[in-house]
Amino acid sequence: MGAAGSARPAVAADPAATGISTGLVEPVRWAFRVDPAAGGDGRAAACRGAVDARAGAAVIETILPAGVAGAELFTDPPELKPYPGEEGLLSAGAVDKRRREFVGARHCARQALAELGEPPAAILRGERGMPVFPKGVVGSLTHCDGYRAAALGHTLAVRSVGIDAEPHGPLPDGVLGEVSLRAEREELADNSGEWHLDRLLFCAKEATYKAWFPLTRRWLGFEDALITFDLTAHTFHSELLVPGGVLDGGPPLREFHGRWTIRDGLILTAIVVT
């Protein structure tokens, strides 16, 4: 990352362009800002995406709908520190790796807050580790080696967000059987190719949990959602196999629709619940 601490925001800098900070929150629309299938098949587009990312487009942006702000970091600016109020959330013995991912993802969250027209704030930790954003905002954080990201939306337009990042490589031996349903393994077997779909499945499941938990405050096991992919459209569907009663007064959860991308050795998944 060049400029100190400047996570790349994924929403246009002009707040008026989002219609959000004016209070006139646009309905969230699923529409690729970058169509991964444009001009060829998805795999070729994934390769082009690597070039796009280097050229400055945020990768997370490509799988978030308009009206949801995302930001990401590929390196850890050394000057980043916990925001006031966040230091106590890190255990005294937190190793450097944990400290950097914690601070980096929260820095991204503040970049996304700014894009939503919101002031900077501490991003706290709630029940079972869920991130807690300022009033009126929901979102999700992720971090893996070489990547940190946040995606946030206003509660007027978005009920929940779940994002996840994973290295694009195979799952360790024995893990797939622990985190998948038989139907999912069959789908994967039918679609073997250059993509590590086992890891993509895992990534989609973790995004599912992150979108689910803040609305329900209940555990969701890997066997509790059936994930199916559209490998051409770069979408996935999470069918929730357990009752989806929620705490936000909205309709119960039955399914999620998500987007995914594979670029620069990275798998990203995103679910935005409206």
Ligand SMILES: CC(C)(COP(=O)(O)OP(=O)(O)OC[C@H]1O[C@@H](n2cnc3c(N)ncnc32)[C@H](O)[C@@H]1OP(=O)(O)O)[C@@H](O)C(=O)NCCC(=O)NCCS
């Ligand atoms: C919580 C979990 C999803 C985090 O995923 P991960 O790949 O290990 O880690 P990531 O870096 O992508 O994400 C970490 C962030 O997730 C967020 N998170 C943690 N617990 C969360 C929860 N209960 N709800 C929502 N978000 C949560 C936090 O923001 C955390 O970052 P932080 O600790 O710096 O605040 C994972 O550890 C887990 O427990 N999975 C089991 C549940 C599951 O995935 N079920 C599948 C349902 S189909």
